Amino acid sequence: MEANADYVRRGFRLAAPPLPDATAAALSSPRQHAVTTAKVPRRTAPGLFTFRDTVEGSFDLRFAALKSIGEDRVNDRELKLLLKKKHAPICYVWCDPCPWMNISQGIMKTLNINKMVESGFKVKILMADWFSQMNSEISGNLNKMRTVGRYNIEMWKATGMALDKVDLVWLSDEIRRHGDEYWPIVMDIARTNSVRRIKRFCGSRNPYAIGKLNVDEIFYICLQCASILFQKADIWLLGMEQHDANLLARQYYKHFKKKNKAIAVLDNMLPNLLQYPQMENRRHPAWAIFMEDDKEDICFKMEKAFCPPKLAEGNPCLEYIKYIILPWFGMFEVVQKKGNGGKKTFLSMEELTADYESGALHPADVKLALEKSLNEILQPVRDHFGRNGEAKDLVEAIGECYGAD
Incomplete structure (x- = not known):
């Protein structure tokens, strides 16, 4: 504890x-x-x-x-x-x-x-x-x-x-x-x-x-x-x-x-974002997404995230989409790079899984779309703690409680 x-x-x-x-x-x-x-x-x-x-x-x-x-x-x-x-x-x-x-x-x-x-x-x-x-x-x-x-x-x-x-x-x-x-x-x-x-x-x-x-x-x-x-x-x-x-x-x-x-x-539990053996390192900063993460953090964590091609089962990026992105937005939008196909919107996990396992979706495109969606969810939180006086005071108080410099 x-x-x-x-x-x-x-x-x-x-x-x-x-x-x-x-x-x-x-x-x-x-x-x-x-x-x-x-x-x-x-x-x-x-x-x-x-x-x-x-x-x-x-x-x-x-x-x-x-x-x-x-x-x-x-x-x-x-x-x-x-x-x-x-x-x-x-x-x-x-x-x-x-x-x-x-x-x-x-x-x-x-x-x-x-x-x-x-x-x-x-x-x-x-x-x-x-x-x-x-x-x-x-x-x-x-x-x-x-x-x-x-x-x-x-x-x-x-x-x-x-x-x-x-x-x-x-x-x-x-x-x-x-x-x-x-x-x-x-x-x-x-x-x-x-x-x-x-x-x-x-x-x-x-x-x-x-x-x-x-x-x-x-x-x-x-x-x-x-x-x-x-x-x-x-x-x-x-x-x-x-x-x-x-x-x-x-x-x-x-x-x-x-x-x-x-x-x-x-409730459902999100998996570790990292692949074995990195996931065994409990001090690795990229194991999960945190509410306090800024855009640079999200970018870094998505670069490190395990997202094996054509494999949906045990894929942590797809788990984040299933339990966070789809319930929040009601859809998941992927803008594929040139040569990978065009823009596509998924309304269900079944549809997304089918395309991913068939190879129609590239892991890099999925990770970029996931990064964008996570930032859209967290931006109001960042704005709140950046502008609200009471929220700022609580952050200061937390730092004092745990001796942050």
């Missing part, structure tokens, strides 16, 4: 760190949540679903919206039963506050949350700030982690997330007010699982970890699992980093014969 110490200030941005470790979430009961609702002018980002007033609308559309977030990582039967039972299920979304944000945490999360809002779900983002106490980079300072969380929220604001229809819940507030409910769950999880099993989960959560695990890392998975169980949620939107904690949570329900367990939707 340690952040990279090698931060470099460049304008409003901090240099993208290596692959981040996972961090955690929250829990509840019939009580009033400590909730902050961000009120911002609503603007609909390009490519977002527009299922308005779907509480009275199509069951199929609401089901499709959730399926599109997690694809095969959704239990269809459980989800259909829930949607038939409740018109406006409560969906919690896990967020580990982070001083950098890759494009999955920024753009993909915006797309997914807006889909759920437009589909009639009651969405609450859980800011897992409490786990900052395990982060030595900021000396376990909760106030600093709050600043990081506010920076993440400002980033979502710049992307067009429907924050005026989303509740923001801080885990530290929940635990402080309702520790009498939280800590017994933590102890139950620790008591009913072996050290060997917990260590296996920790290794899965952080496959890049080297050496022995500290006690806090072993205990962390119990805290994370308890945080998922604690909230009164119908659905949890989790990253793959929370997959093991969710499995522990399901075991907890089974062991203690608890009812009304929440359904977990695990």
Whole structure:
């Protein structure tokens, strides 16, 4: 859970760190949540679903919206039963506050949350700030982690997330007010699982970890699992980093014969942009696209990106198009170099894949088109942090928290 110490200030941005470790979430009961609702002018980002007033609308559309977030990582039967039972299920979304944000945490999360809002779900983002106490980079300072969380929220604001229809819940507030409910769950999880099993989960959560695990890392998975169980949620939107904690949570329900367990939707995860063996280097700057990247960064990363000709499966550039570009714009436009063909617009991944695997699309043309599309998505974010006073102050505060020069 340690952040990279090698931060470099460049304008409003901090240099993208290596692959981040996972961090955690929250829990509840019939009580009033400590909730902050961000009120911002609503603007609909390009490519977002527009299922308005779907509480009275199509069951199929609401089901499709959730399926599109997690694809095969959704239990269809459980989800259909829930949607038939409740018109406006409560969906919690896990967020580990982070001083950098890759494009999955920024753009993909915006797309997914807006889909759920437009589909009639009651969405609450859980800011897992409490786990900052395990982060030595900021000396376990909760106030600093709050600043990081506010920076993440400002980033979502710049992307067009429907924050005026989303509740923001801080885990530290929940635990402080309702520790009498939280800590017994933590102890139950620790008591009913072996050290060997917990260590296996920790290794899965952080496959890049080297050496022995500290006690806090072993205990962390119990805290994370308890945080998922604690909230009164119908659905949890989790990253793959929370997959093991969710499995522990399901075991907890089974062991203690608890009812009304929440359904977990695990969102899609973008692959490493680099080819083996470069992808093994966790300090390589081109492994992912970050929300703070400028045009030069995007150009550099696209030059390094792995994009094998005529091969769609396992192609990271095509994955970025599938999960970021097509959902955002509703299309992907390729301007091919002279001799490669003319300009072509793709409206579906199937169409793009067919042309690419046939050799009709050259990898260099795809990468140039992807670079252009990524810059179009990120330019409003750059403009926001370049012009908005509050956003600039947050960037300065982040630099102070992590000792950026």
